Amino acid sequence: MDANATVINVEQSFKERGREASSKPLSVHAEIQLVFHIAKTIGSLVTMKEIYPYIGCSKLCCFLCYVFILSFGQGGSLFRIRGCHGKVYPSWSLPNADRLQENMATELYSALRKTLDILVREMKKPVTLIPLHVAESSANVSDDYSARSSYMHAYHRDLAAQREFDALRTKLLGTSLGEMAHKPTKDLEVNRNESVQFTYFPTRSGKCARCGKQTLRKCSRCSGPWLCHKACEMAYDFYEHNFACAIRRPLDSADYLEQACWKNEIPADLDALEDFGFTKFASAFDQIKLLGVFIGLTRMGVGNRELRQWKEEGTLTANIVSKYEAEPNRCWGRYYPWLQKRLHIFNRHTKLPPPDLFDVVRPYLDPDDQSKYLHELMPDAKRKSFMLYAILHNGWHPDPGHSESSIQDLYFTFGFCVCCNHEAEQELAKLYIMLILKCSFQEFWSAYQSNSLAFLMDANELGTERNNIPHLHTFLSIRPGDWCSTVWHLRLFTQSRITIPGRHVAVDYGFLNCKTVEEEFALKATYTHLLETPRVDPMELHAACVKGEVYGFASLYLPNLEQRFRRLMRNPYPLQIDYEWVGKWRLPSLVHSQSGW
Numbered sequence: 001m002d003a004n005a006t007v008i009n010v011e012q013s014f015k016e017r018g019r020e021a022s023s024k025p026l027s028v029h030a031e032i033q034l035v036f037h038i039a040k041t042i043g044s045l046v047t048m049k050e051i052y053p054y055i056g057c058s059k060l061c062c063f064l065c066y067v068f069i070l071s072f073g074q075g076g077s078l079f080r081i082r083g084c085h086g087k088v089y090p091s092w093s094l095p096n097a098d099r100l101q102e103n104m105a106t107e108l109y110s111a112l113r114k115t116l117d118i119l120v121r122e123m124k125k126p127v128t129l130i131p132l133h134v135a136e137s138s139a140n141v142s143d144d145y146s147a148r149s150s151y152m153h154a155y156h157r158d159l160a161a162q163r164e165f166d167a168l169r170t171k172l173l174g175t176s177l178g179e180m181a182h183k184p185t186k187d188l189e190v191n192r193n194e195s196v197q198f199t200y201f202p203t204r205s206g207k208c209a210r211c212g213k214q215t216l217r218k219c220s221r222c223s224g225p226w227l228c229h230k231a232c233e234m235a236y237d238f239y240e241h242n243f244a245c246a247i248r249r250p251l252d253s254a255d256y257l258e259q260a261c262w263k264n265e266i267p268a269d270l271d272a273l274e275d276f277g278f279t280k281f282a283s284a285f286d287q288i289k290l291l292g293v294f295i296g297l298t299r300m301g302v303g304n305r306e307l308r309q310w311k312e313e314g315t316l317t318a319n320i321v322s323k324y325e326a327e328p329n330r331c332w333g334r335y336y337p338w339l340q341k342r343l344h345i346f347n348r349h350t351k352l353p354p355p356d357l358f359d360v361v362r363p364y365l366d367p368d369d370q371s372k373y374l375h376e377l378m379p380d381a382k383r384k385s386f387m388l389y390a391i392l393h394n395g396w397h398p399d400p401g402h403s404e405s406s407i408q409d410l411y412f413t414f415g416f417c418v419c420c421n422h423e424a425e426q427e428l429a430k431l432y433i434m435l436i437l438k439c440s441f442q443e444f445w446s447a448y449q450s451n452s453l454a455f456l457m458d459a460n461e462l463g464t465e466r467n468n469i470p471h472l473h474t475f476l477s478i479r480p481g482d483w484c485s486t487v488w489h490l491r492l493f494t495q496s497r498i499t500i501p502g503r504h505v506a507v508d509y510g511f512l513n514c515k516t517v518e519e520e521f522a523l524k525a526t527y528t529h530l531l532e533t534p535r536v537d538p539m540e541l542h543a544a545c546v547k548g549e550v551y552g553f554a555s556l557y558l559p560n561l562e563q564r565f566r567r568l569m570r571n572p573y574p575l576q577i578d579y580e581w582v583g584k585w586r587l588p589s590l591v592h593s594q595s596g597w
Contacts, residue, residue: 026093031055031065031081035072036095039104060085063122064092064115071114072107088119097517105499109521210236221245237303254308261298266291275311280345282355284395292335297323317346361389364441381449388414389436389444397429400495408496414448417491418471421532428472431457431465438462451479471539483584487542494528508545508583510569523568526554526561533557546583548573 034055055069066084094112097105206226208215215228219236222245227233239258242251256269257276266278266287273279276294278287297307300323310316321343324336344350362370365386369377377383388410391398398411411417414432419425435453436444438460447456454473457466466472478484486508493501499520506512509527514520530536536557544553550569555561573583 024091027089027091028093028095029062029065030057031061031069033095035069035079036097036108039108040099054080056081062092063088064119067118068111068115071118072111100517105517105521106497109518112518208232209238209241219245237305239304242304252308254304254311257294257307258298258304260291261295264291264295276307276316277345280342280352280355282357282394283360288395289335289338292333293320293339296333296336300327314348317343320346357394358386358390360393361386364389379449382445384410384413385441385445385448388432389441392429392433392436397425400492401497403497408492411495412488412492414453415469415472415475417488417495418469418475418538420534420536420538424469428469431462431469434462434465435460451477470537485539485542485584487538487545487583490527491531491538494524494531499524508571508573509550510571513568513570519564519568523565526558526565530554530557542583545571546573 061069061081061084063084063086066081069079069081072079094108097108100108205214205216207213208228209225210227210232213228215226217226217228219225219227219233219241220230221233222241224244225236225238225241227236239255239262242255243259253267253269253271253275256267256272260267260272266284267273267276276290278290281287281290294307297320302323306319310319320339324332345352358374365372365377374383374387377386384406387406388398391410398407398414398416400408400411400416402408414428416425416428419428435457439447439456443456444453447453454466454476457463475484475488486504489502489505490509493505499517500506501509501511501524509523511520511523514523530541531538541550541553544550548571550571551561551566554565554569
């Protein structure tokens with residue numbers, strides 16, 4: 001920079017460079033093209049298990065490619081790459097996202113968000129005069145899968161910059177304190193507090209997470225845990241690190257089971273459910289007991305390596321029994337004795353019929369209906385009520401993210417869409433369980449058919465519990481042919497895996513304004529966050545919608561909302577005439593009650 005340069009000159013020069021950079025055509029680098037090609041042609045489960053997890057090019061990756069690829073994958077990097085030369089190219093771009101499967105689109109969007117977050121974090125770091133990029137060409141460069149990028153592997157250089165920054169800060173604060181030596185003690189204490197607030201002292205060493213030795217070295221791939229040597233890094237195998245770091249293998253069902261054990265929740269990974277016996281049980285209560293058995297194993301020191309080996313060898317049963325039998329009976333807990341009667345679930349050669357979700361609730365049906373298949377139950381209200389009974393009695397509640405539209409219908413028509421979060425949905429499930437215990441199945445499905453479930457709750461002395469769930473009475477009273485606020489369809493959409501909403505939600509809440517897939521995902525994520533904010537009343541959002549003030553309403557509760565959402569949240573309201581249907585959708589029938597979203 002010219003020593004005589006002024007702020008105005010620098011700003012003008014920066015703007016000119018920006019215009020020059022923005023005038024160039026966008027480019028999609030080869031590595032990103034490969035990632036998108038794989039994402040479009042192979043499902044996520046197949047990708048993680050069958051493709052070779054290495055992308056090699058003749059040049060090192062640029063900074064954005066490197067970060068994006070390492071951020072792509074469920075909980076950890078799916079691909080390994082040669083390395084990064086640290087440069088950022090203004091014309092960097094992503095290819096067209098058409099033909100992407102829903103789960104892959106979600107993964108790619110998540111990777112893009114992480115890339116943007118890391119880029120912003122990099123831009124806010126203290127300025128260093130040391131160039132952090134290396135030569136782009138990889139000629140005469142050996143493959144180094146742990147090649148270091150500026151944001152996660154320049155640890156020592158960051159420390160040097162931080163030490164220089166702290167030294168200048170300390171010097172300045174020291175001068176200020178000297179000049180203020182004769183000022184009141186109260187002011188001096190405030191200045192000391194500011195000194196503590198503004199000065200950052202990074203931890204320069206720590207104990208190795210593997211062997212416990214003091215070390216200056218961190219994981220070479222993610223700069224996360226202290227790991228004193230390459231051997232410790234290879235041997236270290238804790239689930240948090242596996243999901244955060246670019247480990248040298250794809251994550252599998254054993255990893256997800258180990259993660260579920262430490263989080264004390266049923267695995268969400270379908271392979272983990274299948275490989276370790278959870279799918280043998282229809283009831284959530286039984287699956288929780290099975291989870292308790294595996295949690296006990298993790299407390300005995302069993303990790304994903306042992307679980308993976310036992311599964312591949314077909315020795316899961318023998319090893320579980322061996323581990324527990326080696327412990328005193330008092331240490332077994334209550335779940336292993338339960339499993340002892342069900343060890344056959346791990347036998348590969350035993351063909352078990354799929355668990356029947358409806359067995360436990362068939363006694364609620366009339367004798368003539370108990371032998372019928374689900375689709376044979378008539379009318380529709382009886383069939384859907386029976387499905388709700390089965391789900392609730394097995395410890396679940398309707399899942400809006402389920403692939404079956406019939407389950408999404410249950411979530412909507414029985415009012416779970418008025419709940420602001422999972423805990424509120426659980427409270428509504430408990431309310432239905434209490435009602436089921438107080439009334440007959442005939443009374444329940446008849447009330448559902450006549451849109452009088454709220455009155456049935458009140459008649460069975462459950463009015464207080466019903467009132468604790470805002471808008472439930474009004475929603476359950478909506479009849480086929482009545483107008484229903486599209487905010488409830490928006491709530492269902494935000495909880496589902498669908499990427500594009502129905503036309504009424506798209507019009508009312510601005511999805512028609514989205515020009516890219518990223519904008520669609522960002523807008524959906526924003527509404528999800530907004531509707532899960534406890535202070536937000538969905539009907540107030542509906543009122544803002546019909547006034548054309550969605551952005552103003554959202555910004556009240558999301559103060560950091562980006563300006564671009566002002567354009568995205570625009571809708572055609574308010575209209576000159578106050579039509580009854582503004583911001584609403586007419587419910588055609590019980591069967592298609594959620595079709596408006």
